[in-house]
Amino acid sequence: MRPNKRDELVRKALAVFYRNGFHATGMDMLVAETGVSKTSMYKHFRNKDELILAALRLRDESFRNWLYRRMEALSECPRGQMLAMFDALAEWFAAPDFRGCMFIKAVAEFQEPEHPIHAQSAEHKRLLAEHFTALARKAGAAEPDRLARSILLLKEGAIVTRVMGNAGDAAADARAAADILLEHALGPDTAR
Template structure:
């Protein structure tokens, strides 16, 4: 049986189209859009947004250009959608780490960071797709840059909130320290791969958390 992921929705049988045109439009348009989005995510992550053209995306997705443009007004719009997917995936992984240790915020955060460090050992690891997009798009008003910036600001705010929940004396300082460790992991993972410094992410974060949450001197102590 043919792999449906490689079939152009426009090539489905004319008899079915004539008998159920509404059903065909309702079912194939979303499937085509998802194939385009999945293909673009993989290509953009592996090679970068600017290096990948629309022709390559539709070829990988097995759809036509009109199918792509029915779902996305432009390549930039498709890039934004993919970056939003990367954002959702990051937060889903963080949520999963926290959920694995209910009532223990520190253990949940470290579980997430352990997983992040382990992912850098994959041979296909290319860092953070959103960080990569920021490097690729220095133009301050580019949609991809604005989307990636919104993600980074959201992550920074979330880490500050987690740091407050951990009882940090200065939640913003701890949150920024954790963010620096995470961003460094994205980069070092691409440089060194398995066995590189990214494997120390969770241990470094644990030490940082311990220092940031240790009791300080009482007021008046000299």
């Protein structure tokens, strides 16, 4: 069981779950998609839920990694980075394989808060909130967690709105609103 084999299975399963949903994706489809046999699949993962959890762990790590790096690339100061998150969001929205937030979808399919899949999805959002609270504190907000939470409300709203595919550029709308909230919490932008 070389370590990269399992990772490859998780990577491929992640793509199928993201595209197809969790309940709608059967183990047979995953087996067909990954080219591995069913027994091998169950050697790597005790059951379907564990495969889903592994996929979500990978998604959490790679998504947050990508988002944070993108924010840092687009701006140097904490305030600018929070705003830049919406530019990163716009890039994500424009990707041809964009299918919404994997964790929102996971929670939609596994509703009981005690369910490990639900709990792990919630953890992803908690980690995001933590990061943004730190940014808001660095930016000098009087109530860093309140500011972070309102910025993230706009982020989640933008994702959902984009998926529901109605009029308007959700990322741009969210960015404009966030700009107003930042101005209100921190005063006029002094950088640059």
